[in-house]
Amino acid sequence: MTDYPVVVVGAGPIGLAAAAHLTETGSAVVVLERGTSAGAAVSQWNHVRLFSPWSEVVDPAAARLLEPTGWTAPDGDTYATGREWVEQYLAPLAAALGDAVRTDCEVVGVARRGRDRVVDAGRDTEPLSVHVRHSDGTEERILARAVVDASGTWGSPNPLGSEGLAAIGERTAADKIVYRVPDLLDPAVLPDYAGKHIVIAGSGHSALTAIIGFAELAARHPGTTLTWAVRRGVTAEVFGGGEADELAARGALGLRAKKAVDEGYLTVVSGFRTEEVAPQGDQVTLIGDSGARIEDVDRVVALTGFRPDMSWLSEVRLDLDPTLQAPRFVAELVDPNMHSCGSVSPHGVEELTQPEPGLYLVGMKSYGRAPTFLAMTGYEQVRSIAAELAGDHDGARTVQLTLPDTGVCGGAGLFDDPDAPSTGGCCGVPAAPELITLGAPMRD
Known part of the structure; x- marks a missing residue:
């Protein structure tokens, strides 16, 4: 097997870190990136500032x-x-890795050479077969001793619909819905939002970032109306740990979003679970599963999380949690149905090993549908895997990381359950939709 390289899928922060660790420990490595450059996914949110400092x-x-x-x-x-992050770190790192990083290469399948997932024989002696499609339409197969899937989840945003499927009419209204934080300082983007009625759906860090940006937009452009639709209640914990958060910028993000809500820049509709997106002339109406309606909507910014794409892993054997689609032992650490939004224990090769020898899911993809991933977690994951592949089994299992606390470890709750009472943790929700209209926004 050592005659074959380790193939890393994805040239984002975690994939490039995996390549650096593998190179340092003496493993040959090939990094395959679907985009035209390293950090292609990060480049799609150029305007967003990280809440982890450069040191992390x-x-x-x-x-x-x-x-x-x-x-x-x-x-x-x-x-x-x-x-x-791309210009000062990811692009230079890809350049330092040289020809090991290949762009315009989409991985369309991984299998065991000469075997589909049904065949038992040879799974520990035959190399993995990575099928690649290039941007010009040509295809190739690369044989690998191991595959590190760092492809992330950015390309698979969750739909607006509350059932994990697109809401009725969501696809038809695609021109009215975006699934990422828009760059409101881009002159080409601004006309889609300024002076319009915008609905922000979601309650994670992306939603908080959007709330801040849209509140600033509303202050500059009178007539901009903002509605925040959330599936659970807007309690203090939704905004994070504030000053108790060991990541100061993450805590500050929540405080700024709370300030925008307190100052009345948004109308908050809690307990709203989108069932239908109905056309309304040049606008749309959002209809919740209780019959609640949000009308006269010009644009919807759906920030309801992401999910992993497992389609190209159909011919390898995976042990995934049935709820999160994450490696089973990682899911036990991050499942929001079982934990509050506090810290996640560092983990490595032991938790990430799959039934398919030599196959590892890392980075955001290792969390499946769970939120709150930190780059530091991914860096420790790939350090551990690189040590394992180099034969340093003890080093692979020695944790070399302490993660910052969020400051909101208030206890477990029922994640996104509309019928659960608030638990005092970060996951409590109201029993029924509630419309809260806050005072008139302050203007500059």
Whole structure:
């Protein structure tokens, strides 16, 4: 098997970190990126600022690889935007890895050479077969001793519909719905939102980021109307741990979003679970499963999370949690049905090993549908896997990471359950939809 490289799928932060660790431990590596450049997914949220400082978003092995190139590490106490993360770290790291990083390469399937998932014989002796489609339509097969799937979840946003499926009419209204935080400083984007009625759906960090941006937009452009539709209640815990959060910028994000709500920039509709998107002339109406309606909507910003794409892993054997679609032992650490939004224990090869020898899901994809992933978690995952593949089994199982606490470890609750009472943790929700109209927004 050592005659074959380790194939890393995805040239994002975790995939490139995996390549750096594998290179450092002496493994040959090939990184396959579907986009036209490293960090292609990050480039799609160039305008968003990370809430982890530079000191926590640069992988140690990657820094060691970059140092001989003359690279200067950014100030560890400052915070990068997506654009800065790519330009000052991911692009230089890909360049340092050289020909190991291949772009315009979409992985369309992984299997065991000469075998589908049914055949038992040879699964521990034959290499993995990675099927690749290039942007010009040509295809190739790469044989690998191991595959590290760091493809993330960015390409698979959850729908607006509350059942995990698109709401009735959601696809038809696709021109009225976006699934990522828009860049409201882009002159080409601004006319779609300024002076319009915007519904923000979701309650995670992306939604909080959008709330801040849209509140600032409403202050600059009178006539902009904002509605925040959430499936659970807007309790204090929704905004995070504030000053108790060990990631100061993450805590500040929640405080700024809470300030925008308190100052009346948004009408909050809680307990709203979208069942239908109905046409209304040039606008749409959102209809909840209780019959509640949000009318005269110009644009919907659906920030309801992401999910992993498992379609190209159909011919390998996986042990995934049936709820989260995450590796079973990782799911036990991150399942929001069982935990509040506090810290997740560091983990590595032991929790990530699959029934298919040599196959690992890492990074955002290893969390399945669970939220709150940190880059540091992924860096520790790939360090552990690289050590394992190099034969350092003890090192692979030695945790080398302490994660920051969110400051909201108030106890477990029923995640996104419309009938559950508030538990005092971060997951409580009201029993029924409630319309809360807050005071008139303050203007500049």
